[in-house]
Every structure is written in C-alpha cells, then in structure tokens.
Amino acid sequence: MKPLALLFALAGTAALADTTLLNVSYDPTRELYQDVNAAFAKAWKAKTGETVTINQSHGGSGKQARAVIDGLEADVATLALGYDVDALHQKGKLIPADWQKRLPNQSAPYTSTIVFVVRKGNPKQIHDWDDLLKPGVLVVTPNPKTSGGARWNYLAAWGSALRKNGGDEAKARDFVTQLYRQVPILDSGARGATTTFGQRNIGHVLLAWENEAFLLTQELGKDRFEIITPSVSILAEPPVTVVDRYADKHGTRKVAQAYLDFLYTPEGQAIVAKHHFRPRTGAQPERPQLFTIDEVFGGWTKAQQTHFADRGVFDQIYEGGK
C-alpha cells in the first residue's frame, strides 16, 4: 500500500503546483476563450507564480449543460443562455439558486445581439424586422427547439414586434408565425444555419449572433455578405458561473473565480471586443435599441415555458392549434 500512497501524494502535489481548469462553453466562443485562456494564464502566473492550464470544451449550449449535469466535471461553465445555467442548479444541484447575482451584470461579462446577414448589395432591400415578411423573402434561422442561438433569434423577433405594436401579444404572434412560414429549413444548430446560408446559398437573410455575423463576413468574404442592424433587437447575455460542486472537489474555486473575474478586467474586455462580442464597458452603438429577456419575457424560465416547451407557442405555429 505504501508506495501507492506515496504515488498519490506525489500526484497531489503535482496538481497543486500545476492547476488545471475545465471551461465548458458553447460553440461560437472557441476563438474567444483561446485568447482569454492564454492571457489569463499569463496574468495568473505574474500574480501568484502558479501555472494554470485551462482546457475548453465546446458544443451546443444545452448539450454542454447536460454533459456537466451528467458528470463532466467543469470548473466553470460559460453557456449561451441563462436557462442552461439554471439547469445546472435545477437539475444538477451543482450551483446555488442565486448564481446569477454572484458576478456583475447578471453574471454576463459580455453581450451580443441578433442581427441580419444579407447577400452583397442587399438585393431584397432588408433594413428592419418588417422587411423580413416581404413576399418571397426566405429567412434562415435554426430550430429553437434544438439550438440556444435560435431561441435568441425567435425572442428578438417576438420582442421587436411587441415594441412596434405597443405590446400587442397577438400581433407579435402573427409576426413570428408569418416569419417562420418564410423559413425553408430549420438547422439543428447556429453553425448549421450559417453553413446553409453561406455555403449552400439558401435564403435571403440569415438571423445570427452579431459575433457570428462578423465571423461569416470575415471568413467567407466581405464582398459576399453585408450585416444589417435592425432598429430594435434583443440584448443577448451569455452567462458565466463557477460550478461550485466540481470546483470545490478539485480545490480550484479560487483560480476559477479569478478566471471569471478576469473577463471583467480591461484586458478581458478588450479580448471580448476583439472577438466581436460586446464588452460591458465603453460606449455602446446606438443601433439597435436593445431590450432584455427579463424586461420583455420575464426571464428565461418563463420564456422557455411559454414559447419552446412541448405544445408551446413555437409548436403551435407549426401544429396550427391554439
């Protein structure tokens, strides 16, 4: 037994000197966190002398949350929507109920919004939400039942229609119903929708995260696409949290906390801006006017129940019933 115990002791000290964090995140943050990880490791080394290695895992936001609930031992979770982080509390009891109050800005160190991508020259003359309903316009957006990003798109459309019609729910519902009649394909994820629009040339407008829209125009060429910012859109706030149960188990709470705090520092915010997310500090552009999910929908849990649960509004749009 003795040599074995020694081995464990050695492994223990090695782990102390060389901390590893696992950040479980969603799809479009891959490049962002690569930069953040390198910068944080450097800052942490300078501050404490400890070497920290951060591993990242990416996938659909809901799938990632389920993986953590089912035992993927993430020290921090940085997901696409509050609903998925809430699940870490409600389904997994991994974090406390008040997780969202533990960091500034509802625990969302960066934001994004939903914009339109159109083909160069904007042949269908699309400038705002109403233009999406012009006859013959095909809109590409993924399936809100399977994609977190798609849920933001849907809620952006609903909320902007509410604003235009003075809060008339029936009009908002008509708008969204008509909008989805003009959606030819519901990809299962946001990247799939980007491919459908960008590579397969399907549709006239792509509804996308602002950061994805920038990525698309930069990667597939500025001469092929244009970004159109609508007058009103939703403030997407992808939240971050320490996963208490696993961080405590690994003894990494302090560094995990510092890692998330780093996102709020000027250096962290600069990296966020570089990757086309919106930093919390500094001037915000005038267009679009932003509304939050709490203001319009009363939070994620309620929005999810009303719109995306089985036989919710989204299902009714397709099934026809009320």
Add this chain to the structure above:
Amino acid sequence: MSALPFTRRAGVLPGYGLSLGITLFTVCLMVLLPLTALIVKASGVDWSDFSTSITGPRARAAFALSVGASLAAALVNGVFGTLVAWVLVRYRFFGRRVLDALVDLPFALPTAVAGIALATVYGQDGWLGSLLEPHGISVAYTRLGVTVALVFVGLPFVVRTVEPVLHELDPKVEEAAATLGASRVATFFRVIFPTFAPALLTGVSLAFARGLGEYGSIIFISGNMPLRTEIVPLLIVTKLEQYDYAGATAVAVVMLAVSFALLLLVNLFQARVRRARGLR
C-alpha cells in the same frame, strides 16, 4: 425444437460452458444493461406524459417519416445492394477491389460528414441538385432527401450479408438448371433467389433498423421542418434539449420496441425457413 434451451449437445470441441458464459456476460453488459436502464427510466414516467409524448401530431408525423423512409430505403438497398453483391462476387473487372472497399465506406464515415456531403451534392447549387431542381425535383431538405441519406448509410448492410451467400452459390447449379430447360428468369427466381433470400431479408431488416436510428446524416439533409421532415431521433434530441428526459425516454422506448420486434420477427422467420429446408 424439442431440445431444452440449455441442454448440452455433445460437440467435438470443448468450451460450451465457457463460451456461452462469456457470450451471455458480454451481451448483458454491452446490450442489455443500457437498454434495461432505459426501460427502468421509462417505467418512472407518468403514463399520460408517456402517451402525449408519443401521440402528438409531431410525434406521429415523425414516426411515419422515420418508418416510411427507412422502409423505402431498405427496399431500394435490397434491390441495388443485391446487384452490387452479385457483381462483386461473379465478375472480375478492373477496380473490383476498389469498389469492394467503397461499399464499406458508409460504415466508416462519420454520419455527419455523409449528411453534409449529400446536402452539398443535392442542394440547389450542388452537382446533382442543380440538374434536378429545374425539373422540379428537390432532394435536399425533403423527405426524398431523408430516404437518399438512408440508402447511403444502409447499403453496406445488404451487400455484406448477401455477398457471402452468393459466394457459396456454385455456378454449376445454374448450369444444371439451364440444361434441365429452365428459362433465365426461372433460374433466377426458382434456383438462385431462394438461396440468398434469407440473407437478403437479414440485410434489409438490418438496413431498416439502422435507418430508424440514424441521426447524424439526416439532420443535415432533412431541413428538420416540423410535421414534414422531422425524424424520430431529432424528436428525442429536441426533448433532451428541454431537459425532458421522460419524454425523450418515452419516444426512445417506442423506437426500441419497434426495432426489437422487427429483428425478432426476422430471426423467427429465418429459423422457420431453415427448418423447412431441413437445415437443423
């Protein structure tokens, strides 16, 4: 038939107990255990939840599409897979080995890659899509597309089950039939076909079962439109996305029951055929 299932038959080689033990252990561990977990999970589901999960209009449409497209694809594979197997066994030609290896590719290829490739080829700007669309034939993002993808993933099942049987088939038998005055059609249907029919049935049912469960390639080519091109596995993923484990389990159990009933039926049928021919 009259022998008890566990009665030992005297064999030339030893190891009956050991090999049966290992077999049962492996099957239990690798197949039965996860499936039992599924059933246990389903048994905790409220019956009314269970039935609403599987009888809604979307669920019914998805079941119809999954079963229909899988069946259509399996039948197409039954015809063309047999032809491919025949060609591979009977003819020697340049590139036969390459063709032989190609047949297995759908086994090896990640299904997502297959789906993306098919959507590219059959999309409105794709090689085939650009030829078909002007004639009003849409493949990508339609039910036809789902079937095409299932033909792709199912082909090797038919080829690889029929091939060895055709290999065993001595051409002399056909010659004998011909000398006895059988027409070519009669030779095929009365001499050749009955020999490989059981294997063909196995291959087709394997392809069908595979089609029911296929997810990766379909979601890229189907368009995932509710009531039109939504398949059952997508429904399961959709429910998981809402943390609705119970609903997902309910759908999964129905899928499982359909697949199992089908495979069992095929196995029983084959056992009957074999007995009828006096092969044990």
